[in-house]
Amino acid sequence: MSGHKVVSQQEWLKARQALLAEEKAFTRERDRMSAAIRALPWAKVEKEYVFEGSEGRETLAELFAGKSQLIVHHFMFDESCKSCSFWADNYDGIAVHLAHRDVAMVTVSQAPLAQLLAYKQRMGWGFKWVSSHGSEFNRDFHVSFTEAEIDAGKAYYNYRPGGFPSREAPGFSVFCEGEKGQVFHTYSTYGRGQDILNGAYHYLDIVPKGRDEAALSYTMEWLKHHDSYED
Helix, strand or coil: CCCCCCCCHHHHHHHHHHHHHHHHHHHHHHHHHHHHHHCCCCEECCCCCEEEECCEEEECHHHHCCCCEEEEEECCCCCCCHHHHHHHHHHCCCHHHHHCCCEEEEEEECCCHHHHHHHHHHHCCCCCEEECCCCCHHHHCCCECCHHHHHCCCCCECCECCCCCCCECCEEEEEEECCCCCEEEEEEECHHHHHHHCHHHHHHCCCCCCCCCCCCCCCCCCCCCCCCCCC
16 A cells, blocks of 8 residues: 655645535535436326335335335345445445434345345344245346346347346335325435445545455455354
């Protein structure tokens, strides 16, 4: 970690103040983008999806739990999938705060519920996790694919048929409840669009080495489940 210029505190402050102007411009641009996301038109959800959870069967509308807004994490369940677990580590515990801003949050995976609950217990998570097993929810929100689609490079992910390398993919979707109880799809994000929802990555972005992934064969190669680091 060499190569950084070492300067006096006064010179450092001058450089820091110059960067602050860029940071403020970036923050304003992020505010503009966030407003554009919120201003997107809504699409009515026509199907009645049913999920299996620890409290029994629930429809998508029931997952709102009395709130008017719902965030869904499309968790590509596979105990070898470290990345979704990394994201889950970052949002575990925030549901109580979101609830006080009229937002419910739930994690959804296609695997059978028993597998999800066993893994949830292992990881010590407290968030709500339901199974979409047997429904078309994952397919309709483009996070599950057939082998034929993958082989043909036609797995539609992140708004293009670019081909995804596995049967399951990660993402986040947002829904809103209308005045008459209808459910509307307002936003979904996939791929690098999920980065902003991972607080740990943003902490790494402000330390000198950053994410330190450039020399790896793929990003997050370093990552392990939080109970699997050797130290």
